Amino acid sequence: MTATEFKNYDCKMYEINTPTEFEEFHHENYRPLRSRTWFIKQEIMSDIVEKINSFIQESLQLHQRSKGPIHLVSSESAAGSLKVGLPKPHTVIAIPDNLTYGPLGKLVERAEQKIREEWLFDHINDEQEEGNYASKFSNMLRQIDDIADSIPIYLWCGNNVAEQIGIRFMVYLLGEKKNAIYLITEDKIAISYTSHLHSEQIKKIFEQNKDVLPLSSNERSTYIEEWFKLVDSKEVLRIWNGREIIGVSENYYDSLIQATAEMLHNSQSEKEFLPVGEVIAEILNKEIIDPFFLEYRVRHLTYDGTFKIKGIPKSMHSYKIKLQ
Known part of the structure; x- marks a missing residue:
């Protein structure tokens, strides 16, 4: 349950005045309150949802365990593809964030998540409601923590920076778990993103890789060490050169954005x-880059005077730009 779902949940309120009354409370013997309004801060709402989800997890642990193998993937869109394409039974867990x-x-503590959440909220126009990040991230950590030791784990990784970072983060999160961990890659086909695979491709790749050797303890340690190096890095943008993850300046794509806008102007x-969505779409026709990060850089280039702006930059489809 997310903070928004909890906020919109149709629940009834009851007033209880004494500890004894609380111990003997049964809703059928009480009349719910009417015409009352409560205002709850988003942070407090998130804490409430966190506690509710913790109780739900404890209850589920008593009654059920995951059936079939566990598949970990680096995006929610890729998780959707795997759920459709993989043979049942299975459980798919996704990182709800583009790293x-x-x-x-390390992102296992709320304080660390909050630093990242605040940066994303200040810079990235992905229209995610404030508070949802914490709820989704906590749910992902619970799911991983709840994996039974006997269940095989498959990590899916495409030839792109988000998924390369993702497997390092996931191996770190699996920590001291004794499960066999298998790495499934799409190196032998042209598609670089797990989310771009159709169901038949997913089925075929899994059949070809399900019996590969699990990651060795040295391989697991290497991935964890590489994760710590990423954590210690000061750059806020990372790229994949086909061999390693490299931190770069956040203005790395600015010249590409300007050149694309100039090319579109020349066709007029x-x-x-120019609609910002059109500029970004033109870039994505040639390179796969996160569109929300590109839109952030477009806004930065309007603030520094590179572009004139028309409209309100609420999203990439709500405003237009023109080179000065």
Whole structure:
């Protein structure tokens, strides 16, 4: 349950005045309150949802365990593809965040998550409601913590920076678990992103890789060491060169954005404002880059005077830009 779902949940309120009354409370013997309003801060709401989800997890642990193998993947869209394509039974767990950009941390403590969440909220226009990040991240950590030791774990990884960072983070989260961990990659096909695979490809890749040797203790240690190096890095943007993850300046794509806008201007009879979504779409036709990070850099280039702006930058589809 997310903070938004809890906020919108149709629940009834009851007033209890004494500890004895609380111990003997049964809702059928009480009349719910009417015409009352409570205002709860988003942070407090998130804490409430966190406690509710913890109780739910404890209850589920008593009654059920995951059936079939566990599949870990680096995005929610990729998780959707795996759920459709993999043979049942299975459980798919996704990282609810793109670790390509923004400050990193070990991200297992709320304080570390909050630093990252605040940076994302201040810079990235992904329209995610404040408070949802903490709820989704905590749910992911619970699911991983709840994996039984006897269940095999498969890590899916494409040839792209988000998934390369993701497997290092996931191996770190699995920590001291004794499970066999298998790495499934898409090196032998042209598609670089797990989310771009169709169900038949997923099924075929899994069949070809399900019996590979699990990661050795040395391989697991190497991935964890590489995760710690990423955590210690000061850069807030990371790229993959086909061999390693490299931290770069956050203005790394600025010249590409400007060149794309100039090219689109040259195709016009006279220079007019360009929809930001059109500029980003043109870039994505040639390179796979997170569109939300590109939109952040477009806004930065409007603030420093590179672009004129028309409209309100609520999202990449709500405003237009023109080179000065």
